[in-house]
Amino acid sequence: MSSRTVIRGGLVVTASDEIHADVLIEDGRVAALAATGTPAAEAFTAERVMDASGKYVIPGGVDGHTHMEMPFGGTYAADTFETGTRAAAWGGTTTIVDFAIQGVGHSLRSGLDAWHAKAEGNCAIDYAFHMIVSDVNDKTLKEMDLLVEEGVTSFKQFMAYPGVFYSDDGQILRAMQRAAENGGLIMMHAENGIAIDVLVEQALARGETDPRFHGEVRKALLEAEATHRAIRLAQVAGAPLYVVHVSATEAVAELTRARDEGLPVFGETCPQYLFLSTDNLAEPDFEGAKYVCSTPLRPKEHQAALWRGLRTNDLQVVSTDHCPFCFTGQKELGRGDFSKIPNGMPGVENRMDLLHQAVVDGHISRRRWIEIACATPARMFGLYPKKGTIAPGADADIVVYDPHAEQVISAETHHMNVDYSAYEGRRITGRVESVLSRGEPVVTEREYTGRKGHGVYTPRATCQYLN
Numbered sequence: 001m002s003s004r005t006v007i008r009g010g011l012v013v014t015a016s017d018e019i020h021a022d023v024l025i026e027d028g029r030v031a032a033l034a035a036t037g038t039p040a041a042e043a044f045t046a047e048r049v050m051d052a053s054g055k056y057v058i059p060g061g062v063d064g065h066t067h068m069e070m071p072f073g074g075t076y077a078a079d080t081f082e083t084g085t086r087a088a089a090w091g092g093t094t095t096i097v098d099f100a101i102q103g104v105g106h107s108l109r110s111g112l113d114a115w116h117a118k119a120e121g122n123c124a125i126d127y128a129f130h131m132i133v134s135d136v137n138d139k140t141l142k143e144m145d146l147l148v149e150e151g152v153t154s155f156k157q158f159m160a161y162p163g164v165f166y167s168d169d170g171q172i173l174r175a176m177q178r179a180a181e182n183g184g185l186i187m188m189h190a191e192n193g194i195a196i197d198v199l200v201e202q203a204l205a206r207g208e209t210d211p212r213f214h215g216e217v218r219k220a221l222l223e224a225e226a227t228h229r230a231i232r233l234a235q236v237a238g239a240p241l242y243v244v245h246v247s248a249t250e251a252v253a254e255l256t257r258a259r260d261e262g263l264p265v266f267g268e269t270c271p272q273y274l275f276l277s278t279d280n281l282a283e284p285d286f287e288g289a290k291y292v293c294s295t296p297l298r299p300k301e302h303q304a305a306l307w308r309g310l311r312t313n314d315l316q317v318v319s320t321d322h323c324p325f326c327f328t329g330q331k332e333l334g335r336g337d338f339s340k341i342p343n344g345m346p347g348v349e350n351r352m353d354l355l356h357q358a359v360v361d362g363h364i365s366r367r368r369w370i371e372i373a374c375a376t377p378a379r380m381f382g383l384y385p386k387k388g389t390i391a392p393g394a395d396a397d398i399v400v401y402d403p404h405a406e407q408v409i410s411a412e413t414h415h416m417n418v419d420y421s422a423y424e425g426r427r428i429t430g431r432v433e434s435v436l437s438r439g440e441p442v443v444t445e446r447e448y449t450g451r452k453g454h455g456v457y458t459p460r461a462t463c464q465y466l467n
């Protein structure tokens with residue numbers, strides 16, 4: 001197996017720079033960069049030469065929010081670690097951070113062990129774990145310290161889903177206090193689940209059973225209220241906070257206000273909130289079920305606040321919340337009762353392309369694309385500079401991206417293990433051409449050359465975005 005590769009002639013784009021440079025890779029890591037055409041670049045020799053003329057050379061994407069094989073609503077997310085990480089690679093993502101789950105009445109350890117068992121030996125790209133904490137007690141709090149030490153440095157809590165993952169304010173405060181001590185980062189699903197459950201019950205009693213009512217009962221104000229509450233609880237605990245899947249204008253406003261006060265508060269949004277809306281949830285013949293996720297899709301008017309937040313850095317990260325359920329047999333569980341539709345949408349393969357389209361459309365700059373999709377998630381979750389950039393010493397997780405290619409997104413051609421695309425028929429300018437993971441070719445000029453088991457578990461440092 002050759003251990004040196006050179007990528008010649010591309011425009012290397014990182015969060016901070018754009019340079020025409022050749023990239024030398026040795027033993028799975030970036031060894032050197034030199035301006036194309038200079039003697040330094042010409043001195044690079046390698047067994048494998050990749051021509052990137054006219055293309056971008058970008059860090060592999062870091063998707064900080066996926067749910068492979070997640071149990072939910074009596075079924076399992078349809079992508080396994082094998083199929084989901086392969087699809088991620090096809091879409092230019094080379095690291096995922098997935099969510100291990102603590103079952104109520106069980107330890108963090110047993111949940112984490114179960115997720116290791118699902119992932120190990122099956123992944124095409126590198127992976128790491130966050131921990132979902134669904135049962136805060138003295139033992140759980142002690143275990144949080146141990147997990148931080150071994151590289152699981154972030155913990156998701158839910159203000160939604162009473163009776164499943166839900167934590168009350170006291171449990172949240174305790175976990176935040178612990179995180180303030182051990183350096184962990186609390187990730188919050190911010191929706192007032194207690195109030196939402198009342199509205200669900202009332203809607204169903206009125207015979208409002210269609211998917212679009214999922215969007216109506218999960219009100220933007222109840223996202224904003226929970227976001228506000230999470231921010232103030234974190235402030236009281238002296239802990240940083242990362243709010244996941246932000247979708248509502250009013251929730252962005254809470255983040256903006258807190259950040260203007262100087263609080264270490266961060267926000268993530270997802271492509272579905274940037275590109276889709278309640279119009280999709282209202283599609284007839286139960287098709288709206290394809291777009292049921294929580295937080296829910298919002299009316300189109302909310303998109304401007306999300307784009308603005310991404311430009312002003314009041315939102316720092318775009319992750320997918322990839323949690324696919326097939327329309328046939330899975331989404332259909334909620335025919336006649338929207339509350340039984342498994343929550344989640346596919347997208348791990350589409351994120352880098354959709355965000356490149358946002359560059360083409362003028363929403364964000366090219367470097368901001370790399371920042372929100374690669375560099376910041378790597379820093380936020382303690383993977384930088386191993387992941388998220390192209391610099392000497394970094395893992396050679398690199399994508400050769402053709403910014404001029406035209407493609408149409410479709411379930412016919414995607415690689416995710418799900419029977420529909422949320423972006424069916426959407427035209428994208430730009431396409432992944434080749435992907436390296438630690439220097440090994442995973443996608444080679446639009447052919448899959450990866451293998452399951454190449455991807456390894458990657459322990460993480462604590463949040464590096466605070467420094």
Ligand code: URP
Binds near residue numbers: 245321343344
């Ligand atoms: O609808 C969603 N987002 N499903 C995945 C679980 C979660 O809340 O992130």
Ligand code: ZN
Binds near residue numbers: 011
């Ligand atoms: Zn150029």
Ligand code: ZN
Binds near residue numbers: 245295
């Ligand atoms: Zn969530």
Ligand code: ZN
Binds near residue numbers: 065066067321323
């Ligand atoms: Zn999620």
